[in-house]
Amino acid sequence: MLSNIKAKLLIVDDLPENLLALEALIKREDRIVYKALSADEALSLLLQHEFAMAILDVQMPGMNGFELAELMRGTEKTRNIPIVFVSAAGREMNYAFKGYESGAVDFLHKPLDIHAVKSKVNVFVDLYRQSKAMKEQVLALEQSRRDQETLLKQLQNTQLELEQAVRMRDDFMSIVAHEVRTPLNGLILETQLRKMHLARDNAAAFTLDKMHAMVDRDERQIKSLIRLIEDMLDVSRIRIGKLSIRPTRFDLSTLVRDVLHNFSQQIDAAEASVTLDAEQPVIGNWDEFRIEQVISNLLTNALRYGAKSPISVKVYSEGGQALVDVQDHGIGISEENQKRIFQQFERVSAKHAVAGLGLGLFISEQIVAAHGGTITVQSRIGEGALFRVCLPL
Known part of the structure; x- marks a missing residue:
């Protein structure tokens, strides 16, 4: 992993020949050396790149090395970059002490000791790589932890779904x-x-x-x-996606009228009354058997939950659609139950459990959807329910 991390090094000196000499001394395949002839140029590079270390000449026109170091220490992005000062001034100038005060980690005097320079650069590059590798490992571990948490949540959700399925x-x-x-x-x-x-x-x-x-x-x-x-x-x-739909052209009003006629015994047994409003023919292309199935399911539910109240059925067309309304005035459906009654094996509530598998509305919605239509419900507890089927003509 360490060998894949390239270290960027910054060298700053106002003399081009010094930059070239220092670059030749510290450059290797696993490093990229950036050169700056002034503090301003160095600041621009510092804002663009992440450096493993910076080697600064002390004596430069304009902003000197010490002032540049103080700016680096005052900036979040650059404050942790190791700084090594280089100076041709004699030791009696006490530059080393001032350099350490400015935040330097080392101070080199010219003429430079080749082995000392190489050794110090190698140390800081290795430290940078190890720090970088450790950060990457920490990030990888954190990502792994997040992935494990996500996986755990998925497993818990799957377990809940399986328990619910059972x-x-x-x-x-x-x-x-x-x-x-x-x-x-x-x-x-x-x-x-x-x-x-x-x-x-x-x-x-x-x-x-x-x-x-x-x-x-x-x-x-x-x-x-x-x-x-x-x-x-x-x-x-x-x-398995094999619900067959075989459209033929027929009158929806006639179909609903025939369904109500066939339901006469069930209507009598439920002690209910049903009125039909289907004065005009509503002709379209649908699967007659499947649409009859939908109307039968809605009428069956109206009789089951209608509490012997009158039931009204209306067939009409509007806005390029055929509509069938089936309304009862029975126990009604709560807002919470309205969200789930179109699911498999769902019925209004255990309190009002009646005959049936709880599949009628689920199948009806799938049939209507296969025709490109919709089925909706409007209801309040104790005020009955209105089921509306909309089918494109």
């Missing part, structure tokens, strides 16, 4: 088990009841009216199972 998986499996068990239990009970009637040769239990009722109950339970399975399959398709 909880979500466990909760999901519990919900799935419950939701699948409900229609299965109905089918099992129906089957056991029929076996009992058959064992007793009770033909009266299989009249045409009763058979119609049995088939209707079976069909509802089977459809419920199919819906659960389709929801889980849709989530898998969304995750």
Whole structure:
């Protein structure tokens, strides 16, 4: 590492021949020597570069070496540069003492001792390199510490995400088990009841009216199972980016009207009423099956959380978009819950836990987004909720 650090040396003398002689004496491949003929020129170089040491001639016209040293000691960037003074004046001038007072680390008299100069320069260059290498190591260690802290935070976040994923998986499996068990239990009970009637040769239990009722109950339970399975399959398709959209041209108003007709039994069971405002045709290119899925999910939620209140559905076009509003006047959704209800396996709250996997709004948002549209919610606790689907025509 030390061999890669090049040391910059500054020599200042008003005589060019002295600069050339000193440069030849101290120059090596691992060093860069900068020369200045005056203190002003030296100051300019000091502000541009980081020097391992400075060798200053004492006697120079204008600003002398001592004055330059005092300026260097008073400047943050240069105050720690080792200074070596050089002078041709005799020892009786007591320049060495004044030089040390000015902050010098050494004082050399001319004519220079070649070995002494080389030795002193080597010492200060080595000290500079070691200091530089140590600073780089400290910076590297500090960066390593910061990287480790970042990695630790990432690991902690990953651990929290994994724990949350495990909880979500466990909760999901519990919900799935419950939701699948409900229609299965109905089918099992129906089957056991029929076996009992058959064992007793009770033909009266299989009249045409009763058979119609049995088939209707079976069909509802089977459809419920199919819906659960389709929801889980849709989530898998969304995750791998294979949710298929097959647009055809159709009237959205007619579609919504048909969905409401098919929901008549669920509406009666929820003891609710639904009004539809769809006077004008709203024709566009969308996947009819998928849009029906979205409307069905929104209507199902309105019936679940509507608290038997009236539900209004409106279909209209505005600004080059088709819009469907589904509004209930039930329990409402808090601002906090509004941010998460479009996530997987999320439902309004445990307090109001009802049937379903918590996938309807997640799937609906993905379907609408695949059409280039949006689905939003406006709600307050106790004041119901308005879900709005916007689709480009």
